[in-house]
Amino acid sequence: MAQRTDKNISETKHWLRTARTLTEALPFMRQYAGKTFVVKYGGHAMGDAELAGIFARDIALMKQVGINPIVVHGGGPQIANMLDRLKVKSQFVEGLRITDKETVEVVEMVLAGTINKQIVSTINQVGGMAIGVSGKDANLIEASKLRRTKRDPESNIERILDLGFVGEPRYVNPQVLESLEQAGMIPVVAPIGVGPNGETYNINADTAAGAVASAVGATRLLMLTDVTGVLDANGDLIPELSPETTRDMIDQGTIAGGMIPKVQTCLKAVDDGADASVILDGRVPHCLLLETFTDRGVGTIIRRQPES
Numbered sequence: 590m591a592q593r594t595d596k597n598i599s600e601t602k603h604w605l606r607t608a609r610t611l612t613e614a615l616p617f618m619r620q621y622a623g624k625t626f627v628v629k630y631g632g633h634a635m636g637d638a639e640l641a642g643i644f645a646r647d648i649a650l651m652k653q654v655g656i657n658p659i660v661v662h663g664g665g666p667q668i669a670n671m672l673d674r675l676k677v678k679s680q681f682v683e684g685l686r687i688t689d690k691e692t693v694e695v696v697e698m699v700l701a702g703t704i705n706k707q708i709v710s711t712i713n714q715v716g717g718m719a720i721g722v723s724g725k726d727a728n729l730i731e732a733s734k735l736r737r738t739k740r741d742p743e744s745n746i747e748r749i750l751d752l753g754f755v756g757e758p759r760y761v762n763p764q765v766l767e768s769l770e771q772a773g774m775i776p777v778v779a780p781i782g783v784g785p786n787g788e789t790y791n792i793n794a795d796t797a798a799g800a801v802a803s804a805v806g807a808t809r810l811l812m813l814t815d816v817t818g819v820l821d822a823n824g825d826l827i828p829e830l831s832p833e834t835t836r837d838m839i840d841q842g843t844i845a846g847g848m849i850p851k852v853q854t855c856l857k858a859v860d861d862g863a864d865a866s867v868i869l870d871g872r873v874p875h876c877l878l879l880e881t882f883t884d885r886g887v888g889t890i891i892r893r894q895p896e897s
Contacts, residue, residue, distance in 0.1 A: 614882035621881065622655035624808035625770065627858075629798035630708070631663030632815040634871030641711060644813075647877040648775060649717030656881070657770045660712075660719075661778045661801055663794030664704045671699050682750050688791050693754040696791045697723070701779040708777050720769060723779040724758075725789065727765045730797065732756035732782025732790040756782045756790025758797060761804035799854035803861035810858040811880065812851055813871030818889035819844060819852065830891045832856055855891045865892035 628648070634640045651658045672679060672695055680687045688696065701723035712719035724730025735757045737750045759782075769776045780797035782790040795812065802810040819827050819835075822843050830838075835852055838844045844852055855866030869876045869888040876887045 617882045618654045621808065623657070625657045625659065625805050626651065626809045626811060626881070627659045627661060627798055627802040627805070627807045628877065629663070629795055629810070629812045630660050630871075631665075631794055632813060632871050634813045634876075635662065635664075635704075635708075636666065640872070640874065641708075642715070643874050644871075644877070645708075645711040645717065646715045647875055648712055648719075649715050651877065651881065652717060652773075652775055659766055659770075659776045659778065659801060659805065659807070660708065661780060661794060661798035662700075662704060662708055663780065664700050667704055668696055668699050671695055682752070686755075687751070688753040688755050690754065693789050693791055697781050697789055700791075701725075701781050705777060705779045712775060712777070717775050718773055719775040719777050721777045721779070722765070722769075723781040724761075724792065724797070725781055725783045727762065728783055729762050729765045729778070730758050730780070730782040730792065730800070731760040731762075732784055732792060733759045734784070734790070754788065754790050756784065756792050758782060758792060758800035761800050763804045763806075766801070766805055793850075795851055795854050799858050802858040802863055802866075806862055807858065808864050809881075810855060810863055810866040811877065812855065812866065812868050813876070814851065814868055814888075815870075815872060816848070816868075817870045818868050818887075819848065827889050828886060830889060832859055832891060832893060835891055852891070859891055859893060865890050867891070 630644065634644055648658050648660060672692065675695060677691055677695060679692060705721040709719045709721040722729060724732065733756060735752060735755045737752060766776050778797070778801060780792040780794045782792050784790055798812065799810065817826050819830060821827050835856060839849060839852065851868060855868065858866045867880055867886065867888055867890045869880055873887045880886050880888065
């Protein structure tokens with residue numbers, strides 16, 4: 590009889606851990622089979638080649654086990670790089686980029702062209718069947734001009750800021766995405782909207798993802814970010830929040846700055862029927878699988894009632 594070496598024992602333990610992980614994932618696979626998950630993809634997870642490959646495999650796996658993922662992606666850094674390369678100067682008001690006609694053409698080229706097709710290609714290379722669309726395709730995302738105001742500190746009068754072709758979703762057509770899902774496709778959505786007169790609008794990717802999640806009745810909205818999640822006053826990660834507690838933390842200033850619009854997007858998705866929204870640390874490899882198929886999340890989940 591052959592003797593079992595230390596190497597054999599080590600390999601056996603490794604495969605046992607793998608088998609245990611798969612069996613632990615089975616209840617979650619059953620729970621989410623046939624459900625729709627909207628994934629907002631951006632930040633470091635999209636900019637790092639290794640993490641991009643892991644993300645693509647995770648999305649393909651989710652589809653393979655019966656979940657219907659919809660990917661909505663951003664691309665701010667890539668847009669800024671292209672504007673610099675083309676020597677297109679940008680103006681900013683209150684930290685917001687004014688998107689004029691020349692700028693929005695570059696935005697559409699980068700988002701609906703280069704980035705969208707890179708994501709689609711990467712998912713397809715690992716066995717998925719992804720298809721890229723923008724909000725202009727089949728009028729998927731009808732948009733209106735985003736209006737922001739600024740209050741003059743001296744006169745206390747609010748004035749409207751004209752941000753150009755920056756928009757917000759007015760209507761998302763769920764039938765377009767549902768048709769693609771039923772055909773076995775993985776929709777990859779560029780956050781470009783179409784105005785009432787055919788105008789092109791640049792939409793914040795977080796906002797677009799939230800609008801898509803609400804329109805399709807998603808079970809989950811997963812927001813990949815470059816932070817660990819929502820932090821408490823001591824800077825510690827909060828694994829789970831209720832909508833009520835979340836709103837209290839905004840009012841108290843514990844949730845502040847750029848985290849506020851992300852959290853508000855998550856809250857709206859839950860208010861519109863999602864079981865939960867999750868702010869994930871996209872820098873963690875396989876964060877999607879850890880969040881979906883284990884009880885060990887890697888961010889902050891916002892839901893109405895804790896699951897048993």
